[in-house]
Amino acid sequence: MLIIVCPFCGKRPEIEFTYGGQAHITRPERPSELDDQAWAEFLYMRSNTKGIHAERWRHARGCGRFFNALRDTTTDHFVATYRIDEPQPQIEQPAEPVPPP
Amino acid sequence: MSRQNFSALSLLWRGLSRHGGWREQWRKPEPKAAYDAIIVGGGGHGLGAAYYLAKEHGIGNVAVLEKGWIGGGNTGRNTTIIRSNYLFNESAALYDHSVKLWEGLSQELDYNVMFSPRGVMMLAHTVHDIQVFKRHVHANRCNGVDNEWLEPEQAKAFCPPLNISSDIRYPVLGAALQRRGGTARHDAVAWGYARAADALGVDIIENCEVTAIRRDAGGAVEALETTRGVIRSHKVGVSAAGHTSVIMAMAGVRLPLESYPLQALVSEPIKPIFPCVVMSNTIHAYISQSDKGELVIGAGTDAYTSYTQRGALHINMHTLDAICELFPNFRRLAMLRNWGGIVDVTPDRSPIIAKTPVPGLYVNCGWGTGGFKATPGSAHVFAWTMARDQAHPINAPFTIERFRDGYLIDEAAAAAVAH
Amino acid sequence: MSVLRTPGGGRVDRERSLQFNFDGKAYAALQGDTLASGLLANGVHLVGRSFKYHRPRGILSAGAEEPNALVTVNPGAPRDTPNVLATQVELYPGLRAISQHRWPSLQYDVGRVNDALSAFFPAGFYYKTFKWPQRAWKSVYEPAIRRAAGLGRAPATADPDRYAQRYAHCDTLVVGAGPAGIAAALAAADAGARVMLCDEQSEMGGSLLAETMARIDGVPALDWALRALATLAGNPRVTLLTRTTAFGYFPHNLLGLNQRLGDHRADPDPGQPRQRLWMVRARQVVLATGAIERPLVFPGNDRPGILLAGAARTYLNRYGVKVGVRVVVVTATDAAYQTALDLHAAGVAVAAIADVRAQPVGVLPDAVSRAGIEIMPAATVLGTRGDRRVSEISLGRVQGGMVRPAARLACDAVLMSGGYTPSVHLFSQSRGKLVWNESLLAFVPGLSAECERSAGACRGVGDLTAALEDGAAAGLAAAPDPVRGSWRPLPEAGTTGGCGWLGALPQPQTTATDKAFVDWQHDVTTRDLALAAREGFRSIEHVKRYTTTGMATDQGKTSNLNALSIVASGLGVPISQVGLTTFRMPYTPVPFGSFAGTSRGALFDPVRRTPMHHWAQARGAVFENVGLWKRARYFPRAGEDMHAAVARECRAVRSACGIFDATTLGKIEVVGADAVEFMNRLYVNSWTNLAVGRSRYGILLREDGFVYDDGVVARTAADRFHVTTTTGGAPRVLAMMEDYRQTEWPQLKVWLTSTTEQWAVIAVQGPNARRVIAPLVEGIDLGASALPHMAVARGRICGAPLLLFRVSFTGELGYEINVPADFGATVWEAVHAAGQAHGMTVYGTETMHVLRAEKGYIIVGQDTDGTVTPDDAGLSWAIGKSKADFVGKRSLERASMRAPTRKQLVGLRSRDGRTVLDEGAQIAALPGQQPPMQLIGHVTSSYYSAALDHPIALALVAGGRTRLGQTLYVPMPRGEIEVEVTPPVFYDPKGERLNA
């Protein structure tokens, strides 16, 4: 059960959250203008990053907000969480494990 | 290269000489500069594919590259459930192909993989479950796949520890039983294929991690860079389960995959109490008993993607409260060991066994939580696909392009959701 | 009192003797004894049989690492518990235990034949044989193997005990209350930390409980410990947990602790939990988990009476029990010398100390020599004798690389010490990096992965003074607000010298005859490890799996390092290159019941009930589970089965009227200036021109184009929609809506609020529906033109605020009465009472299903399955044709989604007019097929229609709408059923009744 820092509520246990998959995938403005391949990219293709992964979480059993997080998928350590309207922080992969917040 | 005979007689004979005469079950070769084909990933699927390449397609100059030790990934971490009572024709054909191979695998490999068709029983707890399972039963019967409907009393007779009381939160309303389903010994599958493939000339190279994929001017695969040097081949099959995305990215191929932690656990060994495999999708419980006596229990996946090979405590808690509800006599038994694996999941939860956009590069992935059962069948058709550069009729539907075109094979969706 | 009991001292209560029973025989012991110490006090060493060879086995240790002494407590009683460690069972008066895995008795076990035939059962023998004939594995070999395997038996009845769980938080969690742990807890508490200190034993103190010589702060070490613990107990910010095993180290400093509350009581209170699982989130963790003594590997090292030297000292000093009267000590460390001295002082004859080191020197060897105990240096063990108890040991001497016999000594116990292995299990679980320390011959914690530090013997700091300092330093550093970065391990502290022996003791060139065990419980010998290497199993994980070493219930606590060393030397590589097998949760076995906790019975999952549930229950309703909800499925009257009840309920609705509880349908209030735009983007329908006071059937797709949910959506104000969803779909539809609202269209002024539980919903359906409710409804004109089909109005009913829908899921004139939930039961009863004059009958979900199927209305999840598009379901009419986009629209444009061969919803009628098809039955276009058949669809819904007096079915059939009138075939085990394809609407296709 991870500890996740909700940008609004602070440190909370993972069971209060739902996972929302890869972050920064924006629904196309005009889907009908996309060909099947491009639409399938939006629907299904995911980076499945091994390392720092930008992903969405929702504090579903808390404030209800979606937000984004950077998490190292090789350690499950969070590097950052940020609001949905904020840009992805530029953070280089830490050289060694960072303790949980 | 000949392999040593494995039999009761050979055990007796060598036992008289304190088993001094046994050789390595597979060689520890240095990688050659080039191979006719390379399989990346030394799990059951990869080793099996190498075996069938050599056995059925005459391609013996094959290497299997494994970054750790063979069988150390999901092959050695799963709960070994084998069944083929899938709904769609495409899935049923693939998994039943596999079950048929399981039935003769110990003899084929001269290695006891302990395939035990003890029956797999899937519990229905809601009216909706009944509808879904009966649909499976009917579809399977018409496809020639055994699967039968049991009333609760029949389910109890088949699995005596099962609680079929109507007082519990989700009473058992019936079950679908596939008698040909069962379990096998996971390590033996990897080792058996390794030994048999080795005997046919396949080089099994452990501690060899692929770090890059080289492609020629035309874009086709020409070599792999590894921690043990550059190895050339124009035919590369990737069978790397949870790490498939990482490998395929080296060739610029993106796949609709996400890797999730999946956990399993065993109890302390107890005398035989559990004669079959029981699965309950509705309350998330999967259980059988190993030959050693441990109850082998599958837990759920975690909610988030991860490569850590460990899952959360609360996942185990939910699994075990379900187990204790269905089998209240097991509440005082203890968890002995818990472990995690990484499962690669596609959007329709069906695998991809296919050519890729890169010539000479093939992929077998996306097995999610159900890859072990498919090991022989998947390996068999993957070898065919690599050898002939075209899909076997059985894996023809399991392409990458199906996601673009919308021809999904969505068993999970077909199990649908409660209304 | 037994001659083996010392006259005084220790932690047992000499004033309170008790009786217990093992294998049917009564024994005397003292309060404070474990089952193991109680048996040893009675001279009983033989307590079990090994897994494979059924060799007689005795108590090896005094703690959680025990591989041999597994017993069943309370056999046959409600609290029957198999596979517990005698070393951890606290005795109470009347305790009953039996040995396991033997037949017919512990003394004479026929399974012993395996030992004689062991030459033919090497590691992994089962992979090589039992292959022929093909079917014999399942029918012959496997059943035999299974019967031979296993340890205890599963209880025959349900567990009567309760289990509890609790979340807890602290600044500093200290695991292990030995000297280092106590020092850490004191230091952290002094610094103001909220501290939790846990220890697996019944009493805190760790090694100090068996310490007689050492002094701390000028007092005997144990007195110091007791005083320190009293100080901690008096601090309100400190929680002390005994009998509490930290079994798992999870990400982000969550530790799982299992506390045993009831097992040590003769008569536990059934109202109190047996065990409590703590989920502790700690800012900082101090691991002070100590070290485990390593056995020595020599031929015949498994006989009862051969045990760890430290364990013998614990039995003597803590429990007042001598493990024998004439012992031989075999050691590679100084620590065992102290055991010898203590035993000697207690009057036990120490025949010799065989030290594998060439020149044992130092304070302790000197003291031993002074006591007149013979020390044999450069020693090895060539073998032992004695069947159910060791009676003799053969010692050898290593000289110039040669091993020569040296002495045979009679004895009734052999005490061995190969050194101490730091307990790094939790550290490793936390994903900290272990490093090999060649001078300690041990893996010790390196870089931490969590806010954690190890202290004391678990990181190789075994000397008491050093361990105390180490613990205090760790505790201080783990107090609140530590300096950032202070989670790095402390610099290495001083350690005790002399680190023992790894692997097998030297043997003569000629092969020894007896087995030398590495893993006691699983009977893994040095030969098995050699065979694995010979057969190419070189990764330690392969060796483990092939030989099963370290996979027994002790998970290799005493065996792993010896196995590793033997494999490494066999391969000729350093241990650090072979690597360790991964440490897994749990540290020691934890009952399933603890994990399940309070989630059992009625508390297994919430049971959601509607305000009308008790009314229905009182009238004999049969309920079904739908998600977490209980829904009334049908209301049987005396003598009715479901079929009869449903037929009656159906007839009543069609001919008069029925009342139905629709409360469980999900409800979402969509409010805001952009509510229309939001709904337009989300649902397939167009909402722009839906007037206030009107409703519409809405369909929601996933982005992949498949039907996700459906329901009636009412516009209750210009900026307000009352959206209904399926019962099971309510949470996920709201989550999906929030996802789009927050992440895709944050600029829209719209908000979502679940109102599922705000409203009780009473459906009144049937030709008499208006007549029933008219007298009760205030403020709404119920006339057909004032309130037509799909109209919505606000008013009052029975004094309650009313939101009235004129909707029908039955095809009859119908209303859905929405009232605030507190009013649900009274309004329901009023409507039901008013309906009695009009033939009103209560009906359940099954009747609802039949009635809607007669009308061809789908149930999402039954007639659709996640692979069905709106067009497949015959719902294209609902799609807003002029909309440029909605969720799922682009996916519907793919060729595959528009193929004429897609499965489409149609009706089916059995040609014979009698047969009700099986739901899920498959459909073929051609008759007479054998498997594998060409199938074109399946039956999704199937009922007997009382109104039409013939069976009806809905089905998804490939190209179904082009097949109307065709005959298709439903292949069943007892023959084919011919069916005719019909439109899906069977009843009142023109819809005259619902518009009445």
Added chain:
Amino acid sequence: MPEQAAPLDDAAPPWPPLLAPATRFILHGNAAVRAAATAAWGVPFAEEACRARLLGSRATLWMGPDEYLLLDRAPAEAAGDTASGLERAMAGLDHALVDVSHRQVAVEINGAHAGHILNGGCPLDLDLKEFPVGMCTRTLFAKADIVLWRTAADAFHVEMWRSFGDYVRALLAEVARDC
């Protein structure tokens, strides 16, 4: 035979009792909306996350960045009338006010062991420093969602959806055995 462990009957436990019916609204909107609502509701809104404000029988509880629970534990008028007053005060401002009076039920847990009892199912740190008086949040109690509001050092107000009331109360009664 020993007593069976967990209660299997469907009856709601006698303890803890449900609190009397209350008026409740969910209000979505920005600071201007809240200012307007304060005028009608009579209680200010905490701008700090996870905090409640209390005045007499009425309270405002922060649920999310633009979401508040308005709670009147001793309503003097019908919820509909209160809603009308609030809507009038907020007229012209973008907001959503939804009556959820009947959606939820509530209990109060108080006494020295209140925190321990709640920690039988709630994963939050309920130490007074970490979860001070006046803090409120949605969270979990075992398998149910709850709103937890600390009203005093040793008292918590717990709200849950009404159909979860039996479960939450039965589980509270069960875990209270262990405190």
